[in-house]
Amino acid sequence: KMSGREEFAGRWAFILAAIGSAVGLGNIWRFPYIAYENGGGAFIIPYLVALLTAGIPLLFFDYAIGHRFRGSPPLSFRRLSRWTESIGWWQVLICLVIGVYYAAIIAWAIMYTWFSTTKAWGDDPATFLTQEHLQVAEDVAPNLDIVPGVFWPMLVVWVIIILVMGFGVRRGVAMASLISIPVLVLMFLVLVVVALTLPGATEGLNALFTPNWAALADPGVWIAAYGQIFFSLSVGFGIMITYASYLKKRTNLTGSGLVVGFSNSGFEILAGIGVFSALGFMAQASGVQIADVVESGIGLAFIAFPAIISEAPMGALIGVLFFGSLVLAGFTSLISILEVVVSAVKDKMGWGRWTTVLVVVGLSAVVSLAMFSTTSGLNLLDITDAFVNSFGIVGAALVSVLVVAAVLGLLDRMVAHLNSVSSFRLGALFKVMVGVIMPIVLAYTFLSDFIAKLNDGYGEFPAWFVNTFGWGMVLSLVVLAVLLSLIPWSKKSNLHQEH
Ligand code: PHE
Ligand code: NA
Numbered sequence: 001k002m003s004g005r006e007e008f009a010g011r012w013a014f015i016l017a018a019i020g021s022a023v024g025l026g027n028i029w030r031f032p033y034i035a036y037e038n039g040g041g042a043f044i045i046p047y048l049v050a051l052l053t054a055g056i057p058l059l060f061f062d063y064a065i066g067h068r069f070r071g072s073p074p075l076s077f078r079r080l081s082r083w084t085e086s087i088g089w090w091q092v093l094i095c096l097v098i099g100v101y102y103a104a105i106i107a108w109a110i111m112y113t114w115f116s117t118t119k120a121w122g123d124d125p126a127t128f129l130t131q132e133h134l135q136v137a138e139d140v141a142p143n144l145d146i147v148p149g150v151f152w153p154m155l156v157v158w159v160i161i162i163l164v165m166g167f168g169v170r171r172g173v174a175m176a177s178l179i180s181i182p183v184l185v186l187m188f189l190v191l192v193v194v195a196l197t198l199p200g201a202t203e204g205l206n207a208l209f210t211p212n213w214a215a216l217a218d219p220g221v222w223i224a225a226y227g228q229i230f231f232s233l234s235v236g237f238g239i240m241i242t243y244a245s246y247l248k249k250r251t252n253l254t255g256s257g258l259v260v261g262f263s264n265s266g267f268e269i270l271a272g273i274g275v276f277s278a279l280g281f282m283a284q285a286s287g288v289q290i291a292d293v294v295e296s297g298i299g300l301a302f303i304a305f306p307a308i309i310s311e312a313p314m315g316a317l318i319g320v321l322f323f324g325s326l327v328l329a330g331f332t333s334l335i336s337i338l339e340v341v342v343s344a345v346k347d348k349m350g351w352g353r354w355t356t357v358l359v360v361v362g363l364s365a366v367v368s369l370a371m372f373s374t375t376s377g378l379n380l381l382d383i384t385d386a387f388v389n390s391f392g393i394v395g396a397a398l399v400s401v402l403v404v405a406a407v408l409g410l411l412d413r414m415v416a417h418l419n420s421v422s423s424f425r426l427g428a429l430f431k432v433m434v435g436v437i438m439p440i441v442l443a444y445t446f447l448s449d450f451i452a453k454l455n456d457g458y459g460e461f462p463a464w465f466v467n468t469f470g471w472g473m474v475l476s477l478v479v480l481a482v483l484l485s486l487i488p489w490s491k492k493s494n495l496h497q498e499h
Helices: 011-022 025-037 041-069 073-080 082-120 125-133 148-166 170-194 201-209 213-217 219-233 239-244 253-285 296-312 315-349 355-374 377-407 411-421 429-458 463-485
Strands: none
Touching: 011 025, 011 041, 011 239, 011 253, 011 315, 025 041, 025 148, 025 296, 041 213, 041 219, 041 253, 041 377, 041 411, 041 429, 073 082, 073 239, 073 315, 073 463, 082 148, 082 170, 082 239, 082 296, 082 315, 082 377, 082 463, 125 213, 125 239, 125 296, 125 463, 148 219, 148 315, 148 355, 170 253, 170 296, 201 253, 213 411, 213 463, 219 253, 219 377, 219 429, 239 315, 253 411, 253 463, 296 315, 315 355, 355 377, 377 411, 377 463, 411 429
16 A cells, blocks of 8 residues: 555445535525526426536546545645645635534524424524524624524534544544435435425425426526536535545546436435425415515525424424434535545644544634624624635636646546546546536636626625625635645655555
């Protein structure tokens, strides 16, 4: 063996860990309303096009980099070329930022699993969420007024994460998915079956799946499809590079990628069915249109669902299954995001697993609690999420595709590498997708979002807040990524090793 890099026990451990990363909050609460708002049944077309032309090719692309160069993103990109190391650090920083707020959402879901048993929100879940559960302050400025009902579950989340990650790739990271994915699938299937039996479920499904073909002429719908695919597959920002770096030398990469890609989409469709059956019930029970009960994002899970749970037969069961699924799906995704940071620091400094986890995840926990367990947490989470998604994820994917495919002309080497180890072989079509289609789609998405935020700001937030925590945050990450690439590597990291 050339290095002591940790490894997955086998291909299935890797596939399960990759599915654990991909299946997350995005499947359960993001896909259903994105599909509904963007053409309903007709959305399946841009969605599949995005999956096949960008999602799966980008997944292969990440696998190729991670497996070929066998390192965390900074190390892999450093081995690729001295000049691209900062791309890897940019991805690491994006993961760090997402990780610190993702933990808060998991903590809320833990509390709501419990709240479901007593329907603690009474008959006004919206007020309950902002006033009682999160105790959102009037003033958007960050403060340190801790909300105990958020702080304690967050602390529990972080302690569990530290323990699991400390056990390493095989006994921690892979084991977490091995246990939670089957439980999650089972729980969610039961949830879908229960939801399908609710009165009004059919109308809900009709609302989701009735195609609005006119939507296909709207470029916004196509952008939404590509955006959903990038976020949902966890591609383009380092996670899949990291996981692929833990694979043995001969591993069927493309075959695994297809399993991961289609499992993730399968789970999205399933979630769409479950969520819209429940929404159909709610609309019927309150005598309104489906459109009046659909909420997006946090509101769907933490306002619309509580209302359903209060009304539905077997409501408590639905609540425990729904929020329990969010918790499980969120945990394995959070582990995958933080593993990017842990592996990068471990490679750079040459520290051991426990030291790195205690330092990196411990510090993340402190920042996470200070920012998101306070009465200013919700607004900070909102702005961070918006900017990190628009510029971080899409920006990271754009830069890595442009630099690797277009500037460095490495696509041929990547394809050769994938084909040398895999069952499903790639050819010219793959190169066209990664080298032509993806840069265009990503650049268009990036620029349109950039211009929109530049012109309109974000939400109702005051300009100073958007400038500091939106633009300021993104800019400081860019600077930090460059600075980190200047720190020398530990002697233990051989900068020239490849598979
Ligand atoms: N892919 C995950 C989902 O669909 C989200 C995620 C984002 C996972 C960032 C890891 C990192 O919810
Ligand atoms: Na997903």
